[in-house]
Every structure is written in structure tokens, then in C-alpha cells.
Amino acid sequence: MQNxxxxxxxxxxxxxxxxEVIIIGGGFSGLSAATALAERGVRVLVLEARPSLGGxxxxxxxxxxxxxxxxxxxxxxxxxxxTFRFLRRIGTAAxxxxxxxxxxxxxxxxxxASRLACPSIPAPLHLLAGAMxxxxxxxRDRLALVRLxxxxxxxxxxxxxxxxxxxxxxxxxxxxxxxxEPLAVAALNQSIDQASGAAFAAVLxxxxxxxxxxxxxxxxxxxxxxxxxxxxxxxxxxxxxxxRTHAPARVSADAASASVxxxxxxxxxxxxxxxxxxxxxxxxxxxxxxxxxxxxxxARLTAAxxxxxVNLWFDRDVCPSPFVGLPGRxxxxxxxxxxxxxxxxxxxxAVSSGAESLVGQSNEEIVALALGELKAALATVxxxxxxxSVVVRERRATFSVAPGQxxxxxxxxxxxxxxxxxxxxxxxxPATIEGAVVSGHAAADxxxxxxxxx
Numbered sequence: 001m002q003n004x005x006x007x008x009x010x011x012x013x014x015x016x017x018x019x020e021v022i023i024i025g026g027g028f029s030g031l032s033a034a035t036a037l038a039e040r041g042v043r044v045l046v047l048e049a050r051p052s053l054g055g056x057x058x059x060x061x062x063x064x065x066x067x068x069x070x071x072x073x074x075x076x077x078x079x080x081x082x083t084f085r086f087l088r089r090i091g092t093a094a095x096x097x098x099x100x101x102x103x104x105x106x107x108x109x110x111x112x113a114s115r116l117a118c119p120s121i122p123a124p125l126h127l128l129a130g131a132m133x134x135x136x137x138x139x140r141d142r143l144a145l146v147r148l149x150x151x152x153x154x155x156x157x158x159x160x161x162x163x164x165x166x167x168x169x170x171x172x173x174x175x176x177x178x179x180x181e182p183l184a185v186a187a188l189n190q191s192i193d194q195a196s197g198a199a200f201a202a203v204l205x206x207x208x209x210x211x212x213x214x215x216x217x218x219x220x221x222x223x224x225x226x227x228x229x230x231x232x233x234x235x236x237x238x239x240x241x242x243x244r245t246h247a248p249a250r251v252s253a254d255a256a257s258a259s260v261x262x263x264x265x266x267x268x269x270x271x272x273x274x275x276x277x278x279x280x281x282x283x284x285x286x287x288x289x290x291x292x293x294x295x296x297x298x299a300r301l302t303a304a305x306x307x308x309x310v311n312l313w314f315d316r317d318v319c320p321s322p323f324v325g326l327p328g329r330x331x332x333x334x335x336x337x338x339x340x341x342x343x344x345x346x347x348x349x350a351v352s353s354g355a356e357s358l359v360g361q362s363n364e365e366i367v368a369l370a371l372g373e374l375k376a377a378l379a380t381v382x383x384x385x386x387x388x389s390v391v392v393r394e395r396r397a398t399f400s401v402a403p404g405q406x407x408x409x410x411x412x413x414x415x416x417x418x419x420x421x422x423x424x425x426x427x428x429x430p431a432t433i434e435g436a437v438v439s440g441h442a443a444a445d446x447x448x449x450x451x452x453x454x
Contacts, residue, residue, distance in 0.1 A: 019045035019242065022260050022269040023281040024249045027055025028433055029421040030275030031232035032086045032440030033447075038239035040448060041091060042387075045269065046261060047237065049248040053229035056397060057275060058431065064388055065313065065346070068223035071337050071392050072309045073349050075186065079206040082432040082441055090231040090414050092222070097322075097340070099216035101126060106178060106325040107377040108136065116179070123212040141175045147406060148402075158198055159403045162188070165197025182325050188430050189398040190354045191306045199401040199430050204351055206429070219322060219340050233403035251418070254289050259404040270454065271417040271447045275440060276304055278424035279396055291414035298406035302424065304396035308355040310370040311337075313347045313388040330358060330374045347388075350374060361392045398431030399424050411442045417450055419443040 023034045028050030034044045052058060054071075062069050076083060078098055084228075087093040102118040118130035131137055131145050156168040162184045167178050179194050187203045187316045188195040207215045220227045233243045233349045247262050251272060260267045276284055281299040288296050294308055310331065319336035331350040338345050350370045352358050358366055372379040399405070408426040411419055421443035422436060429435035 019043045019269045020268075020451060021045075021271045021273060022267060023273045023275055023421075024251070024260070025055065025245065025275035025277075025280075025422070026053035026245070027183045027275065027277075027422075028057055028083075028228065028230070028436035029423065029425075029440040030055075030273070031203065031228065031236075031444075032437040033273050033275060033421050033444045034080075034241065034243075034440075035086065035089050035232050035235050036242050036444035037447060038236050039238075042448070044236060044241040044453065045267065046233075046241070046243040047247040047249040047260070048243070048245045049068060051243065051245055052225070053233060053243070054225055056394060057224050058229070059223040059225040062311075062388075062390060065095075065430070067345055067347065067389050067396060068225070069311055069347075069390065069392070070220075070224045070309075070349075072307050072394055072397065073333070073351050074220065074224065074433060076218035076433060077207055078211070078216040078218065079209070080218070080432075082437045083434050086437050087228065089405075090228065090235045092227055092231050095220060095222045095227055096218045097221055098213065101212060102130065102215045102217065103152075103324070104215075104325055105321045105432075106136070106327060108178070109328045112136070118186070118212075118215070119290075120212070123210050123215065124208045124316075126212050127208060127215065136178055137175065141172045142173055142185070144170050144172045147171075154202060155197060160197040161403065162192035162195050165200060166192070168197075178327050182327050185332055185353045187399050187432065188354075189307060190401060194354070194400075194402045196403050197403045202428060203430065206434075210350050217323075219335070219342060221342075223341070227256075246305075249284065250284050252287070253285060253292060253415045253418055255291060255414070256416060258415050259403050264344045271419065271450050273419045273421050273443045275421035277422060278398070278399055279304065295409045295420070298409065299424070303400035303402070303404045305398050305400050305404065306355045306359040307397040308352045308358045308366060309392040309394075310350045310352075310366060311347050311390040311392065312350065312367075312370065312374075312386060314381070314384040315387055316384050318374070318378060318384050319348055320378070320380070322379070326373060326377055328378075330355075331373050334374060335377075347444040348374075359393050359395055364390075366381065366391050401430050411439065411446050415438075418448075419446045 020043045023046045034046050059068050104116045106395040107113045114136040116134045118126040136171050172415045184200045208216045252259050255307050258272045278299045323335045333351045335349045421439040423431045425439040427435045
């Protein structure tokens with residue numbers, strides 16, 4: 001074979017193997033962007049710095065029990081349209097149990113147990129009907145809930161926190177404690193005295209629509225890596241793309257273009273989607289150009305809020321239902337992983353969102369607190385023997401939605417061919433799975449537009 005012919009074929013093969021779009025980050029935003037592009041025939045390369053995919057929604061194997069353990073309990077709602085679109089693409093939408101209608105079991109601090117169950121009637125009347133039958137509420141509380149139905153009202157202003165927003169809407173202290181505070185803390189991962197009322201209003205508008213399923217809660221029936229990370233990798237590879245772990249990427253950008261380097265190797269591509277967590281963004285960009293300076297500075301200044309999850313293995317079943325709300329406590333929810341994932345799993349997860357007061361404590365202190373609260377709430381725990389415990393801290397689980405945080409950037413940057421994704425991107429949603437996937441799909445759409453224009 002002539003040298004010239006060999007070089008031509010080598011260039012052709014290189015062109016076939018070169019990705020069109022590089023996606024930096026292998027969490028929900030990066031994998032939803034990558035699979036959306038792969039679905040449309042685009043060659044993608046996903047670069048993940050960690051040893052495994054998943055980002056802040058990942059799983060690990062507990063060395064003692066051999067069970068797969070999520071780094072935190074993630075709850076979806078029926079309003080997560082883009083998330084379910086993503087899961088349908090990779091074939092795992094059926095691995096989320098979505099309630100037929102909103103139903104929540106709670107145990108108050110007094111020990112009184114009750115259940116909010118919304119009937120099968122049109123939304124949003126189903127919530128009002130459920131509240132009317134909820135034994136934990138009095139008539140004053142129920143009337144206050146009716147007053148909140150007018151979410152189109154302007155509210156108390158952009159600086160109001162969630163508690164001030166709820167008080168402005170006439171919500172009673174009991175309704176706040178039993179319903180709105182647990183929901184707000186779970187959705188926003190911050191105390192209602194810190195988080196923005198406007199952010200909570202956005203959550204309510206998504207959940208309580210004219211579609212009853214939007215307010216239903218969805219719980220994964222598989223560990224997170226099996227729910228989305230590994231199926232995404234398989235999907236991308238079937239479409240001719242590539243996924244690399246242990247691949248820390250750095251981006252060099254100027255006003256005209258962006259390029260990617262993994263260690264000492266330059267990786268060419270026509271477009272780049274940066275889908276890392278906001279706090280990783282400054283380290284990804286080497287000497288960012290002027291068009292990106294404000295974005296990088298906003299990332300540096302955005303505060304974080306932690307989540308602490310306590311995994312407890314008992315000698316028997318202890319949960320009366322797959323999940324129970326524990327209002328007014330440090331551990332706001334407890335989830336029965338056996339009921340969700342099957343008999344091969346035997347532990348429960350107690351979750352503390354907005355866990356600033358816990359994250360610095362020792363494992364022993366956190367386990368003792370969780371165990372004490374569960375024993376006070378559930379008689380079954382008092383009769384059980386604790387066999388093992390594992391504490392998981394996500395110190396930067398979500399970005400803060402407190403009033404006064406730096407502005408969140410859009411998908412498009414002022415660098416041609418460079419796009420941003422991640423739950424921190426300005427989607428109008430707080431730091432949720434749905435926000436991450438919305439941003440991933442938006443970045444994929446923007447990258448497609450750019451490729452077609454070129």
C-alpha cells in the first residue's frame with residue numbers, strides 16, 4: 001500500500017472515531033445530554049473524572065453486606081417529564097415506582113401516625129380532598145390549604161424565605177410543620193428559614209397542576225447506577241459513542257472555540273458540553289477567557305447545602321410502609337430499601353436534608369441521633385436489634401437556593417461550540433434530578449443546532 005493511500009485511510013478512520021461532541025461529567029445532566037445526542041446519531045464521548053459514573057447520584061457496594069447502597073435517597077415526582085423521557089430512552093422508566101396518587105405516611109413528634117392520601121379525582125382538587133380526610137388536620141388548617149390554591153398571586157417578594165412565603169399565603173403552623181416544611185426541605189435541601197420562597201413556589205407549580213400524577217412521588221426500584229448510569233453507558237456505546245472514567249478533563253477556551261485535554265492528551269471535537277457540578281467548574285477551565293469569567297466567579301461564590309443519609313441494618317423489618325415522613329426531626333424521612341429494591345436488600349435509610357448541623361458530627365453521634373429518632377417514632381425499631389450502620393455525607397449535595405445567591409448561567413456561553421449543563425444551570429428549577437436532566441436536554445439541543453450550522 002502506498003504511503004499516501006495509507007495516510008488517507010488513517011485520516012478517514014480517525015474522522016470516523018473522533019467524537020463530534022465531548023460531554024464532561026457523567027451524572028444525570030451529562031448522561032441525559034449524551035444519550036439525547038446519541039439518539040440523533042451524534043458521536044459522543046463522555047469524560048468522567050471519578051472511577052465510576054453517577055456524580056452526586058451514585059451507588060457503592062457496602063463491603064460488609066455486599067449490598068448496593070445509594071449515596072442518598074433520591075425521590076422523583078410525576079412532574080419529572082424530562083427525567084422520565086430520559087429513562088424511557090435508556091429503557092429503565094419502569095424501574096421507578098410512581099404512585100397512582102399522592103400518599104404520605106407520617107409520624108408526628110407526639111408519636112401520632114396518620115396518612116395523607118389523595119383520591120382519584122381531577123387535580124388540583126385531589127389534594128384538597130385528601131387534606132379534608134387527613135385526620136392530622138383541623139378545619140382551620142384545611143381552609144388555609146384552600147387559600148394557597150391561588151399560586152398565581154405575586155407573593156411577598158423575591159427576598160422572602162419559604163416560611164415567610166407560607167405565612168404570607170396564610171398557612172397555619174400545623175400545616176407548615178406536617179406538610180409544607182417536609183416537602184420544601186426535601187425539594188430544596190435547605191431550611192425553610194433559609195431557602196427562597198420563590199424557589200418553593202416553582203416546585204409547587206410543577207407538582208400541583210391539572211395532571212394528578214404530577215404530584216405523585218416516584219421511588220427507584222434499583223440502585224442508582226443500575227437505574228441510569230450503567231444503562232446510559234450501554235446505550236451510548238450501542239450508538240457508537242464512548243464513555244471514559246478516570247478521565248479528568250480540562251478545557252482551554254478563547255473567544256473563538258474550546259478544546260479539551262485529558263491529562264496530556266488533546267481530544268478533538270466540534271462541540272463541548274461541560275456538565276460538571278457548579279463547584280467543579282472553576283477547576284475545569286484553564287485560564288478562562290473574559291466571556292466566561294462571570295460564570296466562573298458565580299460558581300465560586302455559590303454556597304452549598306449538605307445531605308446526610310444514615311443506612312441502618314436491623315435484624316427484622318421495621319418500616320410500616322416504603323417511606324415514612326418524620327416531621328419536626330433532624331431525620332425527616334425514612335425509607336425501607338427492602339420494600340423498594342426487594343428481599344436481597346435489608347436496610348433502611350434515614351435522610352436529613354439541609355443537614356448543616358449534622359454534617360460535621362461523628363458517625364457515632366449521627367447514628368445515635370437517627371436511631372433515637374426512629375425508636376421514638378416507630379415501635380418496631382424499639383424491638384429490633386441494630387446490626388450495622390453506614391453514614392453517607394454529601395457535603396455539597398446541592399447548591400443553595402437562599403435569596404441573594406449569584407445568578408445561575410444559561411446553557412449557551414459566549415464561546416462558540418461550548419455549552420453548559422448541570423442542575424445549577426438556569427432551568428427555573430432547584431437542584432433536582434429533573435433540573436439536571438432539563439439542562440442536559442437543553443445542552444444537547446443547543447449542540448445539535450451548532451453542529452447543523454457548521
